[in-house]
Amino acid sequence: MTPDRILPTCLLFFAVGAPAAAQEQGFLWAAGPVAEAQRAHFVSILWWMAVVTVPLLIGLPLILWRYRLNGGGGRYRRDWGASPLAEVAIWSVPVVVVGFLAWNLWHATLSLDPYRPLGPDPLEVQAIAAEGHFLFLYPDEGIVTVDRLLLDADRTARLKLTSVDVLRSVMVPRLAGQIYAMPGMTTELNLAAFAPGTYAGLNTQYSGPLFPEERFETEALPETNWHARIEATRDGAGPLPPDVLQRIAMGDGAEAYLAADADLFARIAAPSSHGAHR
The missing domain is CATH 2.60.40.420 (Cupredoxins -  blue copper proteins)
Structure with a gap:
């Protein structure tokens, strides 16, 4: 299995169960150009969403550990109010991700038009x-x-x-x-x-x-x-x-x-x- 199929295959397995995954009847096991394009679109969405979800999944337990009630190494600053750098980081990444996802969806919608011929003399x-x-x-x-x-x-x-x-x-x-x-x-x-x-x-x-x-x-x-x-x-x-x-x-x-x-x-x-x- 190629790397671009590992993550979506695992997600499908847990979403619909082992029997459905074993039958290999979904678009993740593409047997035609349209299903293959759908799979590529789906995988690209997963990777771009990982830009947001992976840091969150890693950062949340780290913050909880660093600032825990007893024995945390983080310093409590009651006078801290804001950080321009943090604000830029917090908002710029989601804006870029949402912008790319919007463009990706628009492009995929046009290219995967079901009325679009796939070749001559169908x-x-x-x-x-x-x-x-x-x-x-x-x-x-x-x-x-x-x-x-x-x-x-x-x-x-x-x-x-x-x-x-x-x-x-x-x-x-x-x-x-x-x-x-x-x-x-x-x-x-x-x-x-x-x-x-x-x-x-x-x-x-x-x-x-x-x-x-x-x-x-x-x-x-x-x-x-x-x-x-x-x-x-x-x-x-x-x-x-x-x-x-x-x-x-x-x-x-x-x-x-x-x-x-x-x-x-x-x-x-x-x-x-x-x-x-x-």
Whole structure:
């Protein structure tokens, strides 16, 4: 483990517990350029905050020891009122830290814009968040997958999202940050993977009784394998039924379909459709 990962890893371990840390599913174990930039931003904040916290953690016990009630070596000066040098030191360091943190946040906000393309010719995917499930539509490939996002590891991806009924917060922690999926609206998330692998995706916004089940797997495959997987899915899938949302809500859906309805995403994302699919 490199030095820039030791401190955040320890903090994450104590914050969410050993089981979560052992799964290595957070952005600290970045598997894509967006998550890697998030980790670098997080680590830089920790180091700058250490400029304030470390002297405090060291200085407080030293002062308590030096000026303790019995036997302290510090001299009590009842006529002492102020020190210009101490005032400069006390206020200048926090001002510099806060100023840098503000600039760092502004820079990271712009560079980590989820709508910002990560490369030319991205894979286009449309995501529909429904109660307990996610549908992923691939307009150019003509297929739909349920609870499984198939990515080409050699290509960036642009994910357009909407929700059937309520607000959801979608993220693939090891690849990209969080983005809201909202009924009657379309949001966008650009992501990419450094290498082939399987990464967990989930909804982090409570959305109802089936909230714990609103998870999906993101598979990043080598280009050749990805094309083969798409062809195999296309050959084995049946046509997309008109009531697909109702079927998967009842647990009666398939894992993949042929995208016979090219306007499904547009209809659900249209403002006038809000509430029509409850």
